[in-house]
Amino acid sequence: MSGVDTGMSRAVRAYPVFIAKGRGACGDADPDLFTGYGDRGQNRRKREAVAKAVCAGCPFRLECRRWATDTLQQGIWGGTDETERAMARHHGGFLDERLAAARRAA
Numbered sequence: 215m216s217g218v219d220t221g222m223s224r225a226v227r228a229y230p231v232f233i234a235k236g237r238g239a240c241g242d243a244d245p246d247l248f249t250g251y252g253d254r255g256q257n258r259r260k261r262e263a264v265a266k267a268v269c270a271g272c273p274f275r276l277e278c279r280r281w282a283t284d285t286l287q288q289g290i291w292g293g294t295d296e297t298e299r300a301m302a303r304h305h306g307g308f309l310d311e312r313l314a315a316a317r318r319a320a
């Protein structure tokens with residue numbers, strides 16, 4: 215991929231500082247819990263549910279979710295999986311973001 219300009223700045227591609235410095239709730243967790251290791255079906259759903267539960271208590275959840283959405287990450291970030299983030303991109307944001315925007319506009 216070297217030499218390919220994706221349009222993303224190096225700062226955007228890099229891990230956010232709260233992850234890089236292990237400040238998130240996942241700081242001490244096994245990274246495979248969030249990114250997987252080729253598991254499928256029920257095992258994958260169980261693993262992802264545990265990872266999302268860790269994210270639920272993380273103070274960086276929304277920032278992490280936005281970063282992962284914007285940078286097309288795979289795995290669980292900010293309490294969401296890649297399919298949920300793809301849906302949010304398709305629909306112009308997550309439901310809570312769209313509701314907040316609608317309230318501000320009202």
Ligand code: SF4
Nearest residue numbers: 238240269272278292
């Ligand atoms: S939201 Fe989840 S993946 Fe992101 S820093 Fe927090 S615990 Fe880690």
